[in-house]
Amino acid sequence: MEIVLKDRIKEAVKIIYNSEVNDDLIQIQETKKDFKGDFTLVVFPLLRFSKNTPEKTGETIGQYLKDNFNAVSGFNVIKGFLNIELSDAWWLEYFRKLTVEETHLEKCQVSNPETILVEYSSPNTNKPLHLGHIRNNLLGYSLYRILSGCGHRVVKTNIVNDRGIHICKSMVAWQKFGNGETPESSGMKGDHLVGKYYVLFEKNYKIQIEKLINEGMDEAEAKNSAPLMKETREMLLKWEAGDKEVFGLWKLMNSWVYAGFDETYKKLGVDFDKIYYESDTYKIGKDIVLSALNKKILYRNEDSSIWADLTQDGLDQKLLLRSDGTAVYMTQDLGTAVDRHNEYKFDKNIYVVGNEQNYHFQVLKALLKRMGYKWAEGLIHFSYGMVELPEGRMKSREGTIVDADDLIKEMQLTAREVSLELGKLSDFSDEEKEDIFRKIGMSALKYYILKVDPKKNMTFNPAESIDFNGNTGPFIQYTYTRIKSVFRKAKQMGINTEQVLFSGTKTGPKEIELIKLLCKFSETVSAAATGYTPALIANYCYELSREYNQFYHDFSILGEADEGVRNFRLVLSRVTSEIINEGMWLLGIEMPERM
RNA sequence: GGACCUGUAGCUUAAUUGGAUAGAGCAUCUGGCUACGGACCAGAAGGUUGGGGGUUCGAGUCCCUUCAGGUUCACCA
Incomplete structure (x- = not known):
């Protein structure tokens, strides 16, 4: 929609002010909640063409849009902001298209799919996994789901540091x-x-x-x-x-x-999909280093250790082989990268690795480029922040490492406690119950981690247990199971929900609000894919759930007397549940049917 | 010492990449079940976006400076 609007505004400026404008001068954003309207044009950049006040310019363009674009039902200008109102009919038509989609990722499909390797987890074989690894694994896996959801060919790889x-x-x-x-x-x-x-x-x-x-x-x-x-x-x-x-x-x-x-x-x-072991790749790395030495790209120290001089790139000297001839970390990573490119000819190789290794990846890329590997441009360090405790970093010396297995176990125990207290699952077998507890506990943990911007460090306080209320995974699951429950009830009432068709006539502002959010799903996913930010999807799922819960609270669905309205609300609920489900799927979070 | 990163309500965090009155959750206080699921909804209170300058129509976001914290520059990985 924004693109269509943009074109129309360009057209308006051309006709009214007889000027060609650059795309980036037309700034469209969603209208803030406190103002009336759907999309907002920031008019300041256009003043140079109108040679008029912001108010007047906004008025003029707004009037043009209203007169010439039937999706635009009205507008208002506040300071330098033109708030454009779209008609309900337009939103309904947009929503109607959602109701017949096979998957709601259709619009996210990229036109030029790439081969992308996502390396994540990368454990050392001398210690069990901890909370930091959990963040790594969840980010990596979610990135895989998001990128492949958008049509890329994604290979999940793991490099095990086993030597x-x-x-x-x-x-x-x-x-x-x-x-x-x-x-x-x-x-x-x-x-x-x-x-x-x-x-x-x-x-x-x-x-x-x-x-x-x-x-x-x-x-x-x-x-x-x-x-x-x-x-x-x-x-x-x-x-x-x-x-x-x-x-x-x-x-x-x-x-x-x-x-x-x-x-x-x-x-x-x-x-x-593919696990690499450094015990294999370090040898390749050694060969690469030795051949680069022959080409005089590297130099040998008098103690026979081998170094790269990267001072021209603004970096330091870097050791690549010890004086006793054994390999270091960087040696292995050189080998791994070359090995992988030989095997996959990737367009991108994304390393999900903590930001403490920013320098390492700078060096890796610079080295490969210097050695003449053009594809090194496609190396991307997905640099995520550390998980810290209130008192700072986790330290094994102080015994403050939060163990992955312990935390997972604890989450599931808490989920069980909460669930049993609410007692809604009495007709399930023990096995089924345990599976639901597992899903709830893991969603709390996964959402807690994935909702945070990956680039930022985050704090985990072991003393406060991870929430199950509010902006949480279980809240989103709850919303989803509520919808599922409505449909079960509908079935009991003899409503054939399979055949409930879209007949959107009478809608209130709350329904339109929901529709707007539903329409935002695909662009949110695309933004998450291009910016490598699963958190956008997490926060979107929460916002959608909150919006739905308000709607659910304020309006009756099955109790609605008007069959057309009832059916419309059912369809709205159905699409909401589908999108929540797909969004959470992209995060690697499972949804229970009941909880 | 050089390089890089972070600083937003008591706590955990958003902010469409420079846009309007900085938005949520938790905790606190108040209200809402004759139920399509209360793991919910509504409301109150809580902010000089670490401090100070600058750039401009407009800054949490960009630049400079300062303070605080962190990471890194290893013949560790």
């Missing part, structure tokens, strides 16, 4: 202190078990460092020469050399971790 010095730490600790403990013998989830040894390593390592410092060593040297660290470095060397025993242990412990991760992923409702 490196930190992985060796938990291996060393397990060897020394583990006494052969396994997930089976301990009853612990595999990722948590391995995490336990990582923590154990850090604890003992710290003790060794302190001891050395007390013996007169300076801190840097102590960190370097603590026996545990020495053993770990030796293990990494052995690993890269393919030592059989080390490799066996590595495989075993990683298999425990993967079993644990799979459980958590399943609970979160996320999955992947």
